[in-house]
Amino acid sequence: MTDDPRVRRLLPAPTATLTLPEAFAFPEAVSKWVRAVFVASVDGAATISGRAGGLGNDTDKALFALNRALADVILVGAGTARIEDYGPAEDDPQWRHLREGRGPTAPMAVVSRALDLDVSAPLFTEAPDHARTIVITCADAPADARNRIAQVAEVVVAGQSSVDLPAAIDALVSRGLSRIVCEGGPRLFTDLLRSCGVDELSLTRAPTLIAGEGTRILHGDEFDPPIDLSLASLYSTDDGYLYLLYRRES
Numbered sequence: 001m002t003d004d005p006r007v008r009r010l011l012p013a014p015t016a017t018l019t020l021p022e023a024f025a026f027p028e029a030v031s032k033w034v035r036a037v038f039v040a041s042v043d044g045a046a047t048i049s050g051r052a053g054g055l056g057n058d059t060d061k062a063l064f065a066l067n068r069a070l071a072d073v074i075l076v077g078a079g080t081a082r083i084e085d086y087g088p089a090e091d092d093p094q095w096r097h098l099r100e101g102r103g104p105t106a107p108m109a110v111v112s113r114a115l116d117l118d119v120s121a122p123l124f125t126e127a128p129d130h131a132r133t134i135v136i137t138c139a140d141a142p143a144d145a146r147n148r149i150a151q152v153a154e155v156v157v158a159g160q161s162s163v164d165l166p167a168a169i170d171a172l173v174s175r176g177l178s179r180i181v182c183e184g185g186p187r188l189f190t191d192l193l194r195s196c197g198v199d200e201l202s203l204t205r206a207p208t209l210i211a212g213e214g215t216r217i218l219h220g221d222e223f224d225p226p227i228d229l230s231l232a233s234l235y236s237t238d239d240g241y242l243y244l245l246y247r248r249e250s
Contacts, residue, residue: 004094005062007235007243020059020066021098023235024202024245032173034075035200036182036189037067038217045210046186046217051084059237060204062094067202069095071106071181073134073172078112080185086110087122088131103130106181109156109172111136111188113163115145124152136168165195186219193218193227193248200247201229207240 006017026033039055040046048054056064068074068089076086089105096104108123108131115137117124127133135149138159149155158168172180182192192198203217229246236242 005059007059007237009233009235011231011234018235020063021070021095023233023243024063024066024070026070026179030178032169032178032180033200034169034180034182034192034198035067035071035202036184036192036198037064037202038184038189039204039206040217041206041208041210043209043211044216045212045214046184047215048210050214053084055206055208056204057206057237057239057241059241059243060206063202063204063243065090065092066095066098067181068092068106069098070179072102072179073109073177073181074106075109075111075172075180075182075188077185077188078110078114078117079187080183081108081110081123082118083185088127088133104128105131107131107134107177109134109136109168109177110153111163111165111168113138113141115141115149117145117149119148119152124149127153134172136163136171138163165192165197169197184217186215186217190218190220194220194223196248198248200232200245203244203246205242205244 004019006019007023008017009015039060091104124133133153134156135153136156136158139157140161146155156171158164158171228249230249232245232247234244
C-alpha cells in the first residue's frame with residue numbers, strides 16, 4: 001500500500017501536512033451527517049465536456065475515494081448516475097481499513113421521481129449483497145417502474161408527488177446509514193440545501209479556467225435569502241489545487 005496522500009493545512013491553523021483521513025474525518029458523536037462532495041474550476045465550472053471526471057488531480061481522486069470509504073451510504077441523483085455511468089462503489093485497498101466493522105463498500109442511494117432507470121445497468125446488476133443499491137422515490141412514481149426496480153434494488157418511498165428529501169435522509173438514518181455522502185448532481189445538491197439537508201460541503205477547487213455555459217455545482221431557482229457558509233478548513237497541494245470544507249451557518 002502506498003503512503004496516504006497528504007495536504008497542507010492553511011486554515012484554521014497552518015501546519016506542515018496532514019493525511020487525507022486526518023484532514024477529512026467525519027465529526028464524531030453526531031446522529032447524522034450529510035457531506036456534499038464536488039470539484040469545480042476557478043470560474044465555477046463543475047464539468048468538462050459534460051462530465052466531472054476531468055477536473056480532479058490525483059489527490060482529489062483519492063479524496064473522492066476516501067469520502068466513499070468514510071460514508072455509510074452514497075447519495076446521488078438519477079441524472080448524474082446516468083451521465084457518469086455509475087456502478088457500485090469500489091473496494092479501494094488504500095482505504096479498506098477505514099471500513100472495519102462495516103461492509104467493504106457503502107451502498108448507492110439513487111434519488112429518482114420518474115424511475116426512468118436501466119435495471120440492467122451495473123449499478124444494479126453488479127451491486128454486492130452487502131451494499132444493494134437503494135432507490136429513493138415518491139408515492140406517485142409509476143407503479144410498474146417501482147415494481148420492476150424492486151426486483152433489483154431496495155425501494156424507499158419518501159413523499160407523495162415528489163421526493164421528500166428530509167424524509168429520505170431520515171429513512172437512510174433509520175437503516176443505520178447516518179454518514180451520508182452526496183455526490184450530486186447540482187439539482188439534488190440544490191434541493192438538499194433548500195431543505196436544510198446538508199451539513200458540510202467538501203469542495204476541491206481546480207486551478208483551471210473553462211468558461212462556456214456548462215454545469216455549476218448548483219442548479220435551480222436562486223436562494224432567497226442566499227445561504228451563508230462558514231469555512232471550517234482549507235488545504236492545498238503544490239500543484240495549485242485547494243480543498244475546502246464549508247459548513248452551513250446556523
